[in-house]
Amino acid sequence: MDTIRTVSTQPFKDQKPGTSGLRKKVRVFQQPHYLENFVQAIVNALPEQQRRRLVLGGDGRFYNREAIQTILEILVANGVGEVLVGEEGILSTPAVSNLIRQYQADGGIVLSASHNPGGPDEDFGIKFNNASGSPAPESLTERMYQETLSINQYKRLPLPPLELKAGREYRHGNTLIRVLDSVDDYAALMTRLFDFDRLQRAIRQGKVSLTFDAMHAVTGPYARRIFHDMLELPAHLLRNVQPLPDFGAGHPDPNRVHAHELWDAMMADGAPDLGAASDGDGDRNMIMGRNIFVSPSDSLALIAEHHRCIPQFRSGLAGVARSMPTSTAIDRVAKHLKVPCYETPTGWKFFGNLLDAGKVRLCGEESFGTSGDHVREKDGVWAVLCWLSILVDTGLPVDELLLRHWHAFGRSHYCRHDYEGLDAAAADAVLQGLLAQAGSLRGTSCDSASIATVDSFTYEDPVDGSVSRNQGVRLLFDNGSRIIYRLSGTGTGSATLRVYLEQLEQRRDKLALDSIEHNRRLGQFAHQVSRIQALTGAAEPSVIT
Ligand code: G1P
Ligand code: ZN
Numbered sequence: 001m002d003t004i005r006t007v008s009t010q011p012f013k014d015q016k017p018g019t020s021g022l023r024k025k026v027r028v029f030q031q032p033h034y035l036e037n038f039v040q041a042i043v044n045a046l047p048e049q050q051r052r053r054l055v056l057g058g059d060g061r062f063y064n065r066e067a068i069q070t071i072l073e074i075l076v077a078n079g080v081g082e083v084l085v086g087e088e089g090i091l092s093t094p095a096v097s098n099l100i101r102q103y104q105a106d107g108g109i110v111l112s113a114s115h116n117p118g119g120p121d122e123d124f125g126i127k128f129n130n131a132s133g134s135p136a137p138e139s140l141t142e143r144m145y146q147e148t149l150s151i152n153q154y155k156r157l158p159l160p161p162l163e164l165k166a167g168r169e170y171r172h173g174n175t176l177i178r179v180l181d182s183v184d185d186y187a188a189l190m191t192r193l194f195d196f197d198r199l200q201r202a203i204r205q206g207k208v209s210l211t212f213d214a215m216h217a218v219t220g221p222y223a224r225r226i227f228h229d230m231l232e233l234p235a236h237l238l239r240n241v242q243p244l245p246d247f248g249a250g251h252p253d254p255n256r257v258h259a260h261e262l263w264d265a266m267m268a269d270g271a272p273d274l275g276a277a278s279d280g281d282g283d284r285n286m287i288m289g290r291n292i293f294v295s296p297s298d299s300l301a302l303i304a305e306h307h308r309c310i311p312q313f314r315s316g317l318a319g320v321a322r323s324m325p326t327s328t329a330i331d332r333v334a335k336h337l338k339v340p341c342y343e344t345p346t347g348w349k350f351f352g353n354l355l356d357a358g359k360v361r362l363c364g365e366e367s368f369g370t371s372g373d374h375v376r377e378k379d380g381v382w383a384v385l386c387w388l389s390i391l392v393d394t395g396l397p398v399d400e401l402l403l404r405h406w407h408a409f410g411r412s413h414y415c416r417h418d419y420e421g422l423d424a425a426a427a428d429a430v431l432q433g434l435l436a437q438a439g440s441l442r443g444t445s446c447d448s449a450s451i452a453t454v455d456s457f458t459y460e461d462p463v464d465g466s467v468s469r470n471q472g473v474r475l476l477f478d479n480g481s482r483i484i485y486r487l488s489g490t491g492t493g494s495a496t497l498r499v500y501l502e503q504l505e506q507r508r509d510k511l512a513l514d515s516i517e518h519n520r521r522l523g524q525f526a527h528q529v530s531r532i533q534a535l536t537g538a539a540e541p542s543v544i545t
Contacts, residue, residue: 002158004077004173009033015041015148017141019347019489021127023113026063028492029124033154035067039074040154041147042109042128045140050106050131053082055099057091057182058111059218059281061118062245065089067111067126069161076175077155083175086182087166090243092218092282094371094379095186097133101375102185106131112218112281115253116492119246123492134352134376138468183225186381190226193312193374194385200231202392209272210388213239213262216248219278222381237272239265252279254286254368254380255545256293267291273397274387278380283348284368285383289398295515297327297414300364302405303386304333309393310386312372313361321354321363323347324457324472325484325500327412330364336409345459345471346486352376353463366416366500406511412502413515417523417541418488419497419532426536427487427495431456434473434485434530441475446525449477457484475529480504483526499526499541516544 012031015022015038022038029035043051056071058064068089075083084099091099093110100108107130113123128136128144136144157173166181190196202208212227214220220241227233239261240248251258254277266275266288275288287294294302304320307313320334321342334341342360344350348371351363355373364370369378370386387398394401405411419427434441438454445451453476459468472486481503488496501519505511510518523541532538 004155004157006153006155007033007036008153009037009151011149011151012037013149016145017127020114020135021110021125023116023123023125023490023492025492026120026122026124029063029067035070035126036074036154036156037148037151038126039071039109040078041144041151043074043078043080044147044151045143046106051078051080053084053103053105054080055084055091055096055103055105055108057086057096058089059092060088060090060243060245061113061124061247061280062120062122063124064111064245067124068164069159071109072162072177073156073159074154076159076172076177077157079174081175083177085164085177085179087179088164090182090218092186092222094283094375094377094382095182095222097129097375097377098186098189099180100129100131100133108133110281113492114281114490115251115279115284116490117247117251118280119249122246129376130352132352132356132376134355135347135349137349137352137466139466183221186222187225187230189374190382190385193382194389195311196230199385199388199392203231203233208274208388208391209237210274210276210384211237211239211262211265211272212384213254213259213277214241214243215250215252215254215259215277215279216240216242216244217252217278217280217282218243219282219381222282226381247280254279254284257543257545259286262286262288273391274384276384276387279368282380283378285370285380286368287383287387289402292399292402294398294402295327295414296364296368296370297322297329297366297412298402298405299383299387300326300362300370301329301333301409302390302401303370304330304337304362305405306390306394307362309390312374317361318358319354319360321351321360323350323365325486325498326364326366327414327502328480328504329409329412332409342462345457345468347489348378350459350461350468353461357463359462366414403512407508410504410506411511413505413513413518414502415516415519416545417499417501417526418543419499419536419538420494420542422495422497422536422538424495427497429535430497430530430532431473431485431487433535441529444529446477446522449479449481451475452478481522483522485530497532497536499523501526
């Protein structure tokens with residue numbers, strides 16, 4: 001029997017968590033001590049009494065399995081009481097969040113780089129979720145980061161390769177390792193939130209049909225169990241449900257660019273009523289109807305509008321929240337429902353306190369993220385079940401639901417321009433430049449609207465009072481249009497500048513227009529006033545979604 005080793009190490013200076021944990025290239029994580037340092041820093045940042053029980057799992061991407069073994073060896077050496085690990089080290093991000101809550105764990109470690117590609121030359125990531133199942137708040141990630149800067153040793157107990165089959169248990173040192181089925185508890189949770197009998201009946205009777213694309217990522221087994229085994233959706237309507245370490249060389253990002261297989265299927269004749277896709281770790285969702293794409297901001301607003309079709313929300317929403325760059329469509333629904341709508345910085349961690357305090361029950365981000373108060377992560381499969389429930393309950397097709405929504409509330413024509421591959425300092429100069437010329441920008445017009453406010457978004461958490469500054473530069477127009485600029489916090493290489501465009505449209509003949517087309521002029525305006533080309537060299541956005 002090996003004994004616990006104390007291994008000498010030196011700090012890496014680049015282990016500051018971003019929007020969603022620490023994301024780096026696989027090769028960076030493979031450096032000796034790199035992963036080990038970060039995991040030890042997580043443990044060090046946790047008070048003794050919060051090392052009782054932890055959940056561990058990842059999205060199955062390249063390096064997942066090796067990392068799971070290493071992490072188990074470190075957690076055992078540190079005397080963590082119990083580790084609940086997913087079968088083969090696989091758990092979707094919402095499933096981890098659920099397990100933490102269900103088993104009253106002190107937290108969990110999620111291995112994922114979300115929608116970023118996987119493979120030996122691609123991305124890997126690790127993040128910590130707290131006892132409520134929420135991504136660690138900034139105060140905790142900052143503590144972890146400080147630990148990484150001063151670390152000089154970590155503990156490790158070398159273990160034989162652990163076979164991670166559901167039901168297995170191992171005892172090493174003072175730690176019990178229990179292997180859980182990746183899907184069971186999550187599927188059981190879904191049956192408590194939705195009316196499965198009704199959905200199954202509607203599918204069996206052909207009243208509603210769905211095609212789901214797992215993009216060769218973690219939701220494959222979840223989709224098979226929930227949509228096929230439980231709801232009896234024919235297997236051929238499930239696409240790419242075999243998880244692969246490199247996601248089939250694809251980009252597991254459910255949007256119109258990367259989920260083009262689903263896109264094409266939904267735009268073809270005879271498409272099912274609903275099309276959906278999820279990302280690498282199962283927290284994102286893309287929703288489509290026959291011949292129509294539902295923007296994530298609209299999806300959030302429609303779920304709020306029709307929340308009574310969803311058993312989970314029958315008792316009302318209490319409140320809702322969206323990230324600042326997400327369109328204001330949900331604000332209008334919240335006003336109609338007479339519930340508060342909170343505006344938070346980008347990143348799911350900012351919803352955690354609001355959900356814990358019962359101030360909100362539904363939240364979402366423009367970046368294909370939606371969820372409720374059943375977990376503390378966004379939840380891709382859950383969002384699909386929401387939409388299925390709405391279709392079954394209203395009996396209306398997706399395009400009709402959208403049209404009715406826009407007629408009632410107006411439409412936020414919304415799109416995002418991403419400028420990728422920028423020099424970080426140059427990208428930052430764009431934001432600083434905008435703030436520096438705030439005075440002269442005020443009053444400047446694009447078409448008939450003029451800029452009323454230029455500011456840098458600051459958020460004060462209404463629950464714990466913590467303040468987060470520099471969360472994006474906003475140009476707010478006098479007619480409600482918005483241009484938001486912020487730097488991505490999830491990249492692993494060069495900088496990405498995101499420019500979010502929103503224009504509210506009330507005129508009936510303009511409601512169904514293509515949003516990308518509709519926002520073209522505002523996008524050019526955003527490009528010019530921010531001097532993106534002069535400062536970064538980028539002549540145009542690299543991706544428009
Ligand atoms: C992106 C999204 C953000 C989301 C995050 C994690 O972060 O914009 O909404 O929470 O991924 O999925 P960003 O790269 O913009 O920092
Ligand atoms: Zn994700």
